[in-house]
Structure formats: C-alpha cells, structure tokens
Amino acid sequence: MRDKEKASRSDARSGEAHNASVDLIAVVVAVPNQGPSVLTVGQGSTLPSGPFELGHRSLQSGLRAWVEHQTGQQLGYIEQLYTFADSDRAGADSDRAGERHRQRVISISYLALTRAEHAADEARRAWRRWYDYFPWEDHRSGIPPIISEVLRPRLLAWADNAGLDPLKRERRRRAAFAFGLDGRDWNEELVLQRYELLYEAALIEEAMRGSEATASPPISGTAMTADHRRILATGVARLRSKIKYRPVVFELMPPVFTLLQLQRTVEALSGRLVHKPNFRRLIEQQDLVEETGETTADTVGRPAKLFRFRHAVLDERAVAGTKLPLSRT
Amino acid sequence: MRDKEKASRSDARSGEAHNASVDLIAVVVAVPNQGPSVLTVGQGSTLPSGPFELGHRSLQSGLRAWVEHQTGQQLGYIEQLYTFADSDRAGADSDRAGERHRQRVISISYLALTRAEHAADEARRAWRRWYDYFPWEDHRSGIPPIISEVLRPRLLAWADNAGLDPLKRERRRRAAFAFGLDGRDWNEELVLQRYELLYEAALIEEAMRGSEATASPPISGTAMTADHRRILATGVARLRSKIKYRPVVFELMPPVFTLLQLQRTVEALSGRLVHKPNFRRLIEQQDLVEETGETTADTVGRPAKLFRFRHAVLDERAVAGTKLPLSRT
DNA sequence: TCAAAAGTGTTATCCTTACACCCATGT
DNA sequence: ACATGGGTGTAAGGATAACACTTTTGA
16 A cells, blocks of 8 residues: 555655654643743753654654653653754755765654653753743733833834835734734734744844854843754743643642642743632633642641642543534534 | 754664654645545545655645645645654564664645645546545534444444443543534534544444454445545644634635635534524624625525635734633733 | 731623524526 | 525623622731
8 A cells, every 4th residue: 555655656756865864852841939941951951852763662752752861851741743844954064975865854843741840860951941031921020121122122123124115014013913012912822923023033042043243142032952942932832822722731730739829820821910810710610620628738828728630521521612603403 | 053962862872773754745625516625646545645855945845846746736825734653664564674774654744725726637636525534524414324323333332342341431431522422512623533433443444454354344434545534534623623713714715705605615614504694793793804895696596795805814813812811910 | 917818799791692584686 | 476595683691801809817
C-alpha cells in the first residue's frame, strides 16, 4: 500500500536527499509562588529539547525522555503546539563536503503542564518567570509602563518608517490592534502576534542576530536561544486560550486548593485580574470542583474551604461550546 | 549558538542515527453541490501527500507544491493539523540488515479550504464526499440509521466482550458519550473520538489490516489508504470546531452568495441543521457580511439578497471569546 | 478594633432559543 | 391558490457583569 503510493508519485522526485533531523522541544509550564514559569536548561534561557531517536516509542515519549534527562522533571499533561522547519539554518554553518547531504531541521514543539517541584539538580535547570521574557504581557497591575513608555512610541516610529502611506496605516493598525492602543481593548490571547510584531519592528534582540548593524540596540524582555522565545509565546498563547474552554488549570494546581489560589493561578496565566465573586460562581456552577471538608490554616483572614478538582467532569461533559443556532428537529 | 546547544546534550546521544523522512499530507476541503468533500488522488481513497524536500522553501510551500502537482488544485487557506510519527511502520517489513539505517516517517498534516473547481485532470483526482467515509456523522436528516442499527449494538457487544466489569462500564460510557446514546446529546465535534472508538472496537476496515483473522468483517464507511481516514477525521473535527469561532466558512463560499447558501454550507460541515431566522441574525449582527445590492434569479421562491464577506472584520476584531469574569480595574 | 480574606444576594443587561407570522415570486 | 424560500417581530430563559453587603479569622 505504502509502496504503491510512493511509486505513484516518484515521478515528481527531484532527486535531492530529503531527510531531516527531527527535534523535540518543550514548553514546560508551572505556576509556583513567584508566578507563571517555564522550565529552562543551561545558563542561557533555553528550552529543553533533543532529537527524536529510534529508541523513542513515540514523539511524546521522546519528549518526556529528553525533558526528564535534561531537567529531572517528570511530565504529566502534554499537547502538541506546532511543527516548523528551521528555514535559514539549513547547513548554513558547517556544510560538509557535498551539498546533497545538507540537512533540514524539523522542530516539533509541545506544551506541558506540571506542578513545580524542587529538584536536586537546580544547577542544570531553572524555572524562569514568563514575564521576564514578555514584560508587556502582565496586566495584573494595570497596563505595564513599558507599553506606553517604550513600545508605543517605538512601534509608531517603526510605522512611520514605512515608505508608503497605506503601509504606514497598516502598521499602525496592527500595532494598535495587538497592543490595545488608542483605547482599544487588550486581548491577552494575542501573545504570538505581539511577539512577531516586535520582531518585525526589530525591537527585540532575536531580530538583530543575523546582522552586525546594531542600529537601535534597545531591547524588550530577556532573549532566548534561537527561536525559543517565539515557541514560548506560542505556548503562552495556547494556554491563555485553552483555560477558557477546557479545565486545564487544574494540571497546574496542587491536589487540594482554595478558590482564591485557583483564581490567582488563572490571573497569573491570563495576565489579568478577574472578578472574585463571579469567578467563584463560575467555577462552582460548572461543578468543576468539590469541597474536601477541610479548611486552610492560613496566616491571615478567614479560613477558606479547600477544594479538589472533580475528575469526573472530564467524562461527563465534552465542554465544547456551541455557537450555532441549532434547530431542535 | 546551535552548536553549543548540541554539545551540551551530546552526552545523551544513543549513537543511533536519528534521521527521518518527512511527509506532508493534505486534507483539502470544498463544499460543492453534492456536499462537503475532500480532495483525493489515485483510484483508492488517498489524500494528496509527498515528501518535504530541500527545494521547498517552507513546509507550507512544499505542501502547496505537492497538492498542485498531484491534483492541479491551488490552495488558499491552510492551517497545520497535527504531526505524528508512523509508529508501527518503522522498518517493520524490511527490518534487520543494518538496524542503524532504519528510518522513521514523520507526517505533518494540514487542513486546506478551497472552492471546488473543475479541473481538466479528473482522472488523477476526485472530490469525495466526507460522509461516504463517516456515514454516522451526517445528522442533517436526523440520527442516521447506521447508528442505532449497526454501531450501537456492535459497540455494546464490544463493551460486553471486555473481561472485567469496570472495563465494560468504561467502554459503554465512552460509546454512549461519543455517539450520543441513551438520550445523551450528539456532539458533532467528536469526530476523531468516534473514529478512534470504532477503530478500537475493530468496526472499520483499517483496524483489521495487520491481522489475517477477519473475525467479524463488516465495516462502516469507505476505507482509506494507511491512516488517511484518521487524518481526515482530525481535519473534519478541526473544521467543525473552528467555524464556530472564526469566520473560515467564507473560504469555502463563492465571492457572492445568499444567506441560505451560507447556511447550507455550515449545515453540511457541521452535519446538523440550524435555525434559519436565528442564523441570519447571528451572521448579520456580527457584521460578517454586507449586501451587494443584487438579488438572485433563483428558479423558485422569492429572490434572495446577495451578500459578500466583509474581509475587514479580520482586521477589526480578534473574534476571540472571553470566558473569564474579568474585573474592570 | 481593624485588616484581610471568605463568601452571599441581587439586579441590569445581553445573548440565545424558540415560536409565530408576513413577504415575494413562479407554477 | 399554493408551494417555496426570504425575511421580521418578539418574548422567555439563561448566562454574565456589576454592585453592595455580611462573615470569620488573626494581629
């Protein structure tokens, strides 16, 4: 079957070798006390990653193996993010003798959710806060100053740099849309669009890598290895979107928690504050949690009831939203 | 940078070659008069596909090249579906004789939306109806008989075949959940879950391929090459979900259309009927369309206003739903 | 007593759903 | 006349958002 298929299209073969090395790369998220964090390795800010090998039974198990080997962290929830081909790096540096052995790199990225655990090998790994990489993404204390003081003027300058008037307007529109300028609403899910806009406007370090010309060097947020910050942005965006329609937050919570702890976690992820009374009702009314009967011995304030996630909801409901006016027939 | 990264993890290299061939595979959807369809090649039901090669500038352009070469169809809208490793076929037939040259196949699948166009080379390609592959997915004329007459009894038998009682209950629950049995609601988005359940219960041809034992041969729906039907199920599920929160239906419509044509397309995709008056209001109130001023010269009934898609909405709105009770501070 | 956090009640508003009905055209 | 599809009005019910307020603890 497979052979027939291959034969039927072999006429189109260009004759070039088309093998690729396949890299697995992980955005591992946890929310410890210091805020939402991502697991990194090495001294630079590098995501755990490694090649997919014959010994791996599947892509996911290969990813688990690499993360565990490099960081000691075991992974629970995993979902695929995106697959891309490293376009420019194809044999650019060490092209062996013989063009036809050039290799492309395929990167398959994953989002993993876990509870932060303190491991013995802190030297090899570190939990780094999201918002060190994306300081413009944290709106929990209002609009961060970096937007109005740095990004807004620089984005506008970038827009004005465009030659033609329609292009200027287009750039201004995109900037205003992505960053909620000119009184527009902030949309916390546009993490990737914002990163790409800043990259395009050369406001972040990664955009300068290729060229020597450090025209306007200033920078926003901590840079990462290669395109890892872009992958992280993809993961953050996916998570911010997903917590709204799937009960994935609970993957990041301890087995037992208070509703305020849950709220703080959601706020940390979305980068926005939520309305406490309504949040509680939203959670309880959906039967996502059940009381344990215990309460916290918190340091301050009235003791809070403790809850646990009702795993049964995963079986009971599809949790898929309808947006079509279905007819009852 | 890359070299340093590689060196830092080289200690974990197993020494096995870890190259893979990369396949691109497309679920190309259109909705001609005969209903929602997928583009296939060859006489079997095979999705267009081909290896990612050095000549391709990107994954997407490689996909476009293969689809165009194999079918003559140009692609507009494209989005990535999922990447997977062909787990079992890894040297399963021609194994030994040099273990370390075994190759794995990575398949990167895409969903593409287009308008069906009649091409000259109908011999090499064909638009095949979705519901020939998934006859249980079309609920536009009520619950299809195949569910109550064939699938339900067979799924229940499969559940009873399980050894332990908890496993039996679990299987029954999954079947009822996926297929809306026992008075449960039908959820049209669970296309992949349903396919996988039928595969697991060995009710479809693909599940029998490996073994000679054709215990209970009967089959549901037309089979496809390799795991193509599974990929198609993934694409259908993605599309059914996506039309609810992104205006992607319009990629499948002609430039000018009536609201009923739009409704019929949505119904064809989701496999369910929608409530006409409310559907119209939903569309118009979101400013997704604008009148052209023209009307149809339809054969029967009152002439309908013609509309076109307002491309501007893509700029104006993020169309991302909020589900968190944000506080206004 | 006060600060801090937990928790309840209630209302205005919007969106979804459903039902009922009228309009325009061809046969 | 009537069948077919186009199109409007409106009201019930539920979800969401906003505001005001009470309760329980530790310092």
